Amino acid sequence: MQFSVVILGCGSAAPTLGRRPSSQVINIRSHHFLVDCGEGTQIQLRKYKIKFQKINQIFISHLHGDHVFGLIGLLSTYHLLGRTKSLEIFGPLGIKEFITTQLRLSEAYLNYELVFTELKLTEKTLIHENTVVKVYAFPLKHRILCHGFMFEEKPTERRLQMAQLKKHKVSIAYANSIKSGKDVTNEEGQLIKNELLSKDPPPTRSYAYCSDTIYHEPIADYVKNVNLLYHESTFLENLRDRAEKTFHSTALDAAKIAKLSGAGQLLIGHYSARYLNSEPLLNEAKGLFVNTLAAEDGMIVEIQN
Numbered sequence: 001m002q003f004s005v006v007i008l009g010c011g012s013a014a015p016t017l018g019r020r021p022s023s024q025v026i027n028i029r030s031h032h033f034l035v036d037c038g039e040g041t042q043i044q045l046r047k048y049k050i051k052f053q054k055i056n057q058i059f060i061s062h063l064h065g066d067h068v069f070g071l072i073g074l075l076s077t078y079h080l081l082g083r084t085k086s087l088e089i090f091g092p093l094g095i096k097e098f099i100t101t102q103l104r105l106s107e108a109y110l111n112y113e114l115v116f117t118e119l120k121l122t123e124k125t126l127i128h129e130n131t132v133v134k135v136y137a138f139p140l141k142h143r144i145l146c147h148g149f150m151f152e153e154k155p156t157e158r159r160l161q162m163a164q165l166k167k168h169k170v171s172i173a174y175a176n177s178i179k180s181g182k183d184v185t186n187e188e189g190q191l192i193k194n195e196l197l198s199k200d201p202p203p204t205r206s207y208a209y210c211s212d213t214i215y216h217e218p219i220a221d222y223v224k225n226v227n228l229l230y231h232e233s234t235f236l237e238n239l240r241d242r243a244e245k246t247f248h249s250t251a252l253d254a255a256k257i258a259k260l261s262g263a264g265q266l267l268i269g270h271y272s273a274r275y276l277n278s279e280p281l282l283n284e285a286k287g288l289f290v291n292t293l294a295a296e297d298g299m300i301v302e303i304q305n
């Protein structure tokens with residue numbers, strides 16, 4: 001079952017020809033979530049053939065331009081495309097004013113409702129839930145208010161074993177009860193244990209998105225045992241002073257958080273434009289945490305157990 005991340009942009013600061021600023025689409029069993037919305041995100045959605053109307057929730061980490069300057073354009077395009085369904089926006093305190101001010105000054109009218117959830121968190125908090133996923137937000141440590149997000153897949157139903165139903169003379173009418181884990185009575189009035197009739201669902205998976213942050217150990221607890229960790233890696237370790245001054249991380253910092261958290265795999269991104277090639281950043285992270293990938297625009301990463 002699908003659980004993947006599409007990288008729409010993985011550069012920091014200004015867009016370049018090679019990389020767009022931060023934006024990703026998380027696809028969990030056909031539910032699509034947009035995470036951050038740097039300039040040009042709507043072009044990237046078109047380029048990578050992601051249907052705009054599939055997105056009903058947008059999560060914004062913070063109000064630096066490289067994470068949010070694409071949002072007003074996308075909202076405007078939704079109106080032009082005839083959207084009527086409401087759109088939920090989760091972001092830091094101030095996001096509502098940031099968007100509504102632009103709409104008001106340009107006298108723009110949207111034909112659909114925006115539902116804002118403003119965050120100012122001091123601990124990991126559940127902010128959204130549907131049938132397939134729970135989404136948590138947690139505080140990062142950056143120059144301005146900034147949150148990371150964690151997507152935790154919910155278990156699917158138990159897997160029915162048709163041959164076993166037949167063997168134990170259980171009617172197919174009980175299929176839904178069995179899939180939900182209940183014991184059932186067979187045609188001869190005997191109680192049949194659920195584990196004889198069904199198998200465990202596949203293990204659930206998780207993905208965490210840590211955008212702009214200085215090295216901050218509490219993050220490792222927030223994302224404990226995550227299957228795939230995206231962690232910003234703006235600089236190499238030889239620019240540690242610059243990383244600390246600007247509240248960013250090095251590739252080695254990202255690897256340290258991956259190791260501390262027990263992550264299955266690390267995905268680095270948010271590279272400074274000075275790195276035309278991500279390989280030195282990848283090598284630095286791999287020195288401490290071997291199972292590391294370097295994000296590039298257009299990359300699709302499947303989340304594995």
Ligand SMILES: [Zn+2]
Nearest residue numbers: 012013066212
């Ligand atoms: Zn940034």
Ligand SMILES: [Zn+2]
Nearest residue numbers: 062064142212
């Ligand atoms: Zn920032």
